[in-house]
Amino acid sequence: MKIVIIGKFPPYLGGLETHTHMLAKKLVSEGHEVFVINYPHSDIKDIDGVHVIGAKMINIPYFRELSFVISAIKILEDLVKKENIDIIHGHMVFSGGLVATEVGRKYNIPTYVTVHGGDTPRFTNNPLVIKIIKKVLNNADNILTVSKDIMNEILSLNIKNIKEKTYLHWNAVDINRFKQSTPTFKNKPIVISVSRLDKRKNLDLLLDAKKQTKTDFDLIIVGDGKERNNLENKVQKENIDGVTFTGLRSDVENILPHTDLFVLPSINEAFGIVYIEALACGLPVIGCDDSGAKEIINKDVGLLIKPNDITSLTHAIDKILTDKKLYNKFRSNARKQAMKFCEMKIPYKERKLKKDIPL
Numbered sequence: 001m002k003i004v005i006i007g008k009f010p011p012y013l014g015g016l017e018t019h020t021h022m023l024a025k026k027l028v029s030e031g032h033e034v035f036v037i038n039y040p041h042s043d044i045k046d047i048d049g050v051h052v053i054g055a056k057m058i059n060i061p062y063f064r065e066l067s068f069v070i071s072a073i074k075i076l077e078d079l080v081k082k083e084n085i086d087i088i089h090g091h092m093v094f095s096g097g098l099v100a101t102e103v104g105r106k107y108n109i110p111t112y113v114t115v116h117g118g119d120t121p122r123f124t125n126n127p128l129v130i131k132i133i134k135k136v137l138n139n140a141d142n143i144l145t146v147s148k149d150i151m152n153e154i155l156s157l158n159i160k161n162i163k164e165k166t167y168l169h170w171n172a173v174d175i176n177r178f179k180q181s182t183p184t185f186k187n188k189p190i191v192i193s194v195s196r197l198d199k200r201k202n203l204d205l206l207l208d209a210k211k212q213t214k215t216d217f218d219l220i221i222v223g224d225g226k227e228r229n230n231l232e233n234k235v236q237k238e239n240i241d242g243v244t245f246t247g248l249r250s251d252v253e254n255i256l257p258h259t260d261l262f263v264l265p266s267i268n269e270a271f272g273i274v275y276i277e278a279l280a281c282g283l284p285v286i287g288c289d290d291s292g293a294k295e296i297i298n299k300d301v302g303l304l305i306k307p308n309d310i311t312s313l314t315h316a317i318d319k320i321l322t323d324k325k326l327y328n329k330f331r332s333n334a335r336k337q338a339m340k341f342c343e344m345k346i347p348y349k350e351r352k353l354k355k356d357i358p359l
Contacts, residue, residue, distance in 0.1 A: 002033045002083050003348075006072055006099045007091030007114075009038040009052060013248055014196060015273040016116050019146070019171050020091055022344040024050045030346065035079055037072045037099070053079075065095050072099040080107050087112065087348055090140075093119040093133050101139040112348060113140040114169065117270020117292065118200070120153050134159060144169035144347055147271040147292035171273040172344040173280050180282035180335050181257035189217040189321050192259040192283075194252055194274045195266070197225030202265045202288075202308070207234055209313045210243065215321045218242040220259065222249050256281040261320055267307055269293055280338035284330035286316050296341075300333040 009020045024034045028049040035051045038044060044054035053075055058067040076099055079085060089112040090100030097113035104111035113136060121130045137143055138159050143166040145151040154166050191210075195201040203221065210219055221231070224247050235243045249255065256262070262278035262285045269291035276296055278285050287293025289304035297304055303320065305312040320327055 001086040001348075002035070003027055003087045003089060004035045004037065004076060004079060004085055004100075005089050005091065006037045006076065006096035009036045009050075010047060011041055011043045012039065013250060015171065015271075016091060018273055019114075019116070021048075022172055022174065023346075024048070026344045026346060033083075035083070037075050037079075037096075039068060068095055069098050072096075073102055076100075076103045077107075080109065085109055089114070089348075090136075092116055093136050094129065095119075097136045097140065098132065101136050104141070105139055110141050110348075111139075112142045112144060113137065114144040114146065115150050115154060115270075116146055117150055117268070120150065121157070122153060122268065137162070141165065142167065142348070146171050147295055149292045149295070150270050167347065169345070169347045170341055171271050171276070173273065173276040173338055173341050175280050175335075175338060175342045177253045178277045178280035178338075179253070179257060180280070189215065189261060190220060190259040191217050191261045191263055191317065191321075192220045192222065192256065192278075193262070193264050194222040194256070194277075195264055197221075197223050197227040197231060199227060200267050200269075201225075201227075202267050203227065203231055204234065205265050205308060205310060205313055206263055207231065207238075207240055207243070208310050209317060210240055211238065212310065212314045213317050215318050216242075217261075217317075217321065218244070220244050220246060220255070222246045222252060222255065224248045252277065253281070256283060259283065261286070261317070263287075263313075263317065264293075265305065265307070265313055266291055266293070272296065276338050276341045279334040280342075282331050282334045284320050284327060284334065286313070286320070296337070298337070301330050301337045302334075 005020055007020050008017045010017055025048045027034045037053050037055055040054045040057050044052055046052050055068050055071040057064055087110050088100040088104045090096030091114045093115055100111045151168055256278055262283045265288055271292040275285050285297050285302035287297050288307045290307050303316040305316050
């Protein structure tokens, strides 16, 4: 088959980019031809047998996504006219999903839209955006969600035949890339958090917890984003010792195995591929119990906390770092749990007609 994927892809770094990259590589390995329409980047190039095309974008607030959609639609239509495209797969509803469904309907090509989180009505109060989200999901032939939490939200929308065309398609982890090592604990524990630095990741809570825990530990925060300056200023103004910001890193797999505990207290995390990456490296994990983290973190590998609850978070960190028996239990089970998410499954069948495309 010839498949077009629309959405962020390497050289960008992040959970979405990891998902699209793993899916594209899996498709190529099974003999399919894959084209990716990526967001603009100075280092756009074909990788791992995948044809990567950079769309254009106007870097102005409120026009970024719209300009990407317009550019990507033009690129996709040109591809459709030149190649015998079998499937169009858009990632993120408002951007890739909108592109996929607009062109798919026009040229009668089956479409898939993956909802990754952050692209559903719960994350916006803009009525126009909500209207577009519902339109895209209504027009999609198949809807994939990366967690049961997101699936339940999608199914609650008043869209015709939504249940029949919505499926679960979990994120996956490359267990050959993320490997386990022995615990450190040479001087004091190292706690790590890896994420995009925005409000939703709730890293302010983690910094507050560091000031209140009974256990002294070093904290490494990997990632970049709009909140980085605010977080760094907080550390400086409040004299929070032992905090290191690394910025974006493409070698997270070399950092995680040399730490002792992974914490990400995100609000409304759809799934959190970084949780399974940390588990694959043998780390106990802490996440919030109202997010997709609860589909990954069980009583054998980590602890779930109440969202925005500083007491719950400080207690969880202290408990894991001071209870040796519990810590060892979590470490011994971590990679086993990650193995449940080690395979990126291809979510489509080779069919020509939309009505013949089950998951």
